[in-house]
Amino acid sequence: MAYPRLRELTLIFLVLTLAASSSGAARADKLIVVVADRISLSDLDNKSFPTISKMLRHGAVGLISPNCVGSKSQMSVLLTAGAGSSCRGDDYVREVYDSREFVKNDQMAENAHRTRIGLRVGADSALFLGIAQAKREAVGYGPVTIGLLGESLRRTGKKTGVVGNSDTLPNSIDRSAAVIAADNNGMIDIGRLSIDTLHNGINGSTRFFSDVALLADTTIACLARADFVVVDFGDTSRLEEYKLDLSEKAYSQHKAYVLKSLDSFLGRILVETRAQETVVVLVSFSPPVNGYWDRLTPIVIYPSAQSGLLTSATTRTDGAIAASDFAPTMLRLLNVRPLVPIAGREARTVTKDQKLSRLNDIDTRVATNRKILVPTMWSMAGIAGLALTGSAVTVAFSLRPKRSVLLMLRIGLLICASACLAMLLAVFAPAGPVSYMASWAGGTVVLIGLSSAVESVRRNRADKAGVQAVSVVTLYWLTIAAIIIDGATGGQLCRFALPSSSYISGLRYYGVGNEYAAALIFMSGLAVLYSAKTRGKLVPLIGFLIVIVMGMGTMGANYGGMFTGVVTFVLIWVVVRRGVFDVKHLIGAFSIGVVLVSLFALIDLKIAGESVSHAGRIAQTAYTLGGTGVTEIALRKMLYNIRLTFGTDALKLYVAFTPLLVLWFWRIQPKVRDMFKEDPIMLPGLKALWVGAAAAFLANDSGVVMVCVMMAMTTIILLYSLLDRLQSSSVKS
Numbered sequence: 001m002a003y004p005r006l007r008e009l010t011l012i013f014l015v016l017t018l019a020a021s022s023s024g025a026a027r028a029d030k031l032i033v034v035v036a037d038r039i040s041l042s043d044l045d046n047k048s049f050p051t052i053s054k055m056l057r058h059g060a061v062g063l064i065s066p067n068c069v070g071s072k073s074q075m076s077v078l079l080t081a082g083a084g085s086s087c088r089g090d091d092y093v094r095e096v097y098d099s100r101e102f103v104k105n106d107q108m109a110e111n112a113h114r115t116r117i118g119l120r121v122g123a124d125s126a127l128f129l130g131i132a133q134a135k136r137e138a139v140g141y142g143p144v145t146i147g148l149l150g151e152s153l154r155r156t157g158k159k160t161g162v163v164g165n166s167d168t169l170p171n172s173i174d175r176s177a178a179v180i181a182a183d184n185n186g187m188i189d190i191g192r193l194s195i196d197t198l199h200n201g202i203n204g205s206t207r208f209f210s211d212v213a214l215l216a217d218t219t220i221a222c223l224a225r226a227d228f229v230v231v232d233f234g235d236t237s238r239l240e241e242y243k244l245d246l247s248e249k250a251y252s253q254h255k256a257y258v259l260k261s262l263d264s265f266l267g268r269i270l271v272e273t274r275a276q277e278t279v280v281v282l283v284s285f286s287p288p289v290n291g292y293w294d295r296l297t298p299i300v301i302y303p304s305a306q307s308g309l310l311t312s313a314t315t316r317t318d319g320a321i322a323a324s325d326f327a328p329t330m331l332r333l334l335n336v337r338p339l340v341p342i343a344g345r346e347a348r349t350v351t352k353d354q355k356l357s358r359l360n361d362i363d364t365r366v367a368t369n370r371k372i373l374v375p376t377m378w379s380m381a382g383i384a385g386l387a388l389t390g391s392a393v394t395v396a397f398s399l400r401p402k403r404s405v406l407l408m409l410r411i412g413l414l415i416c417a418s419a420c421l422a423m424l425l426a427v428f429a430p431a432g433p434v435s436y437m438a439s440w441a442g443g444t445v446v447l448i449g450l451s452s453a454v455e456s457v458r459r460n461r462a463d464k465a466g467v468q469a470v471s472v473v474t475l476y477w478l479t480i481a482a483i484i485i486d487g488a489t490g491g492q493l494c495r496f497a498l499p500s501s502s503y504i505s506g507l508r509y510y511g512v513g514n515e516y517a518a519a520l521i522f523m524s525g526l527a528v529l530y531s532a533k534t535r536g537k538l539v540p541l542i543g544f545l546i547v548i549v550m551g552m553g554t555m556g557a558n559y560g561g562m563f564t565g566v567v568t569f570v571l572i573w574v575v576v577r578r579g580v581f582d583v584k585h586l587i588g589a590f591s592i593g594v595v596l597v598s599l600f601a602l603i604d605l606k607i608a609g610e611s612v613s614h615a616g617r618i619a620q621t622a623y624t625l626g627g628t629g630v631t632e633i634a635l636r637k638m639l640y641n642i643r644l645t646f647g648t649d650a651l652k653l654y655v656a657f658t659p660l661l662v663l664w665f666w667r668i669q670p671k672v673r674d675m676f677k678e679d680p681i682m683l684p685g686l687k688a689l690w691v692g693a694a695a696a697f698l699a700n701d702s703g704v705v706m707v708c709v710m711m712a713m714t715t716i717i718l719l720y721s722l723l724d725r726l727q728s729s730s731v732k733s
Contacts, residue, residue, distance in 0.1 A: 148339060487520075526689070540573065
């Protein structure tokens with residue numbers, strides 16, 4: 001009788017533990033969103049700001065990833081935040097006015113809106129005049145409802161309001177922050193955008209500082225009539241607009257003043273609303289921009305049911321949410337459900353120690369990757385170009401270079417072969433450009449030394465003619481093991497590793513990104529083919545692991561990679577069993593890939609709940625839009641790949657590697673055929689890899705990258721094998 005009771009107590013303990021470790025933010029009767037754009041987390045993390053420090057310490061804190069469509073811009077991110085799905089915006093997003101304001105051609109905003117939309121509006125309202133253009137921009141990017149946040153609130157009877165602006169008069173009007181409160185017709189119930197909150201700044205020398213008392217009074221008055229109020233604290237944006245006109249000293253002084261004003265404003269708001277069930281959200285949707293988007297932006301929810309880090313099913317990264325998560329998170333705080341299904345997911349809070357240091361680490365990694373990505377990739381392309389072209393020339397013309405030259409060529413190939421793993425392991429290093437690069441370089445040296453030691457041992461135990469590219473194969477197996485382990489644990493390394501990271505590091509997806517998916521699949525295929533004695537057992541094992549790691553939403557969650565892996569390993573299995581594959585095997589492999597992807601997407605949809613992966617969401621799209629919606633998504637991926645394939649950067653790479661391609665098809669390909677003439681599996685197996693590359697191109701939104709990875713991995717191991725063969729023949733002669 002004691003054991004059932006023990007089980008009950010254990011279950012209760014687990015439930016309470018989970019409830020304590022992860023929960024949503026505090027529910028609210030009213031919600032104030034203070035938009036202070038163009039600031040970063042480091043701007044807020046300052047003990048001289050007592051109110052902000054209290055919010056950071058006791059609230060739910062996170063960073064926002066700008067998962068908008070196309071190039072990153074403040075306008076696109078704001079539209080995405082209000083829609084709950086990825087959007088594209090432009091300068092028309094700034095066109096929000098109080099209904100009685102005069103706009104272009106001395107026309108009143110309410111008349112301009114009636115002309116464009118055909119609806120009458122309230123006298124106190126604010127109007128997004130660019131709503132029609134925003135809707136047109138959204139066509140072709142999946143099911144997107146512009147203004148979903150405001151529309152969902154309106155349908156449940158809740159009122160919306162907007163206060164303040166980021167105008168830089170007389171130069172420009174900027175009311176872009178207000179669009180997150182607009183409904184699907186571009187209407188906001190209460191508008192206080194045109195209030196003159198500006199007064200002379202330090203020593204009367206500037207005019208971009210707000211009258212904080214007036215802004216606070218207007219906000220409190222608006223809150224008395226509205227349930228959801230967006231406040232544009234425009235000083236932070238205005239300061240950045242004037243930055244080029246200021247010295248560094250003046251800029252620092254003004255920024256300190258502006259942030260102090262923000263702290264005072266928040267303090268006043270918290271005092272005025274402490275008797276109400278009101279939640280205050282401080283958020284920035286754009287970092288200080290210096291020509292490119294290189295930071296994530298902060299969001300603070302206060303009060304919160306618990307102090308901790310924000311996370312969501314979109315990112316599965318503690319401390320980070322996506323811009324599309326903003327709308328469902330705000331709706332959940334007000335206990336309102338989204339009007340229609342959206343891509344974003346409600347943010348929840350997880351308890352973590354040293355939460356600000358964790359956020360700073362993420363922010364630093366994002367900035368680091370953005371800073372070093374392009375120069376690093378071009379440096380690697382240069383090393384690869386020299387090593388591959390030099391090796392190709394040596395092999396093509398059967399040259400007898402000096403031992404030192406041959407050693408340099410081999411080391412160059414090994415640097416290329418170890419790059420994926422070295423960059424993956426470098427994530428263990430502290431955040432920052434110097435530590436990452438040092439760790440990458442040190443890891444490369446260790447990996448090359450280890451693989452060379454394995455090759456030396458193997459050569460001492462086997463006939464030299466029977467041992468090929470041992471160092472490269474060793475590096476491939478180590479990389480395979482690391483990616484599988486990381487994928488099985490949620491891709492914690494892959495999301496921040498340089499190859500799979502963009503300036504929104506690891507937050508464009510979770511799990512195993514396409515770059516590492518390609519490395520896993522094609523390194524696995526090559527390593528299995530080179531393991532002649534055991535490949536009959538390895539093919540089903542490795543293929544099974546790829547399907548599970550890539551297909552499970554809680555693991556790698558890369559369904560294009562899963563499809564590619566299925567096609568590749570089904571064909572390799574046919575080759576191992578039969579020695580050749582034909583058209584019916586191709587059709588079968590592609591069909592099995594489609595079936596398995598569909599099956600895993602449905603499984604994820606059924607069991608994952610709010611944490612459903614992107615494949616599960618595609619299954620949801622199939623339910624709501626039918627096959628047409630899914631076909632549209634697939635066609636967009638293909639068109640994106642075509643644009644990448646014929647883009648400027650791609651053409652530069654083609655030119656750089658043209659000598660290698662000419663040599664390959666002219667002189668090297670016959671040598672490859674001759675090298676594998678006694679192994680009937682190798683050449684058909686390599687053809688299976690090429691079919692897998694074609695599947696990758698069709699099934700992934702960066703399929704051209706996967707194809708390039710496949711070509712690189714294949715070329716490296718074949719050239720290394722041919723160098724081995726050339727060296728062996730030189731020794732014998």
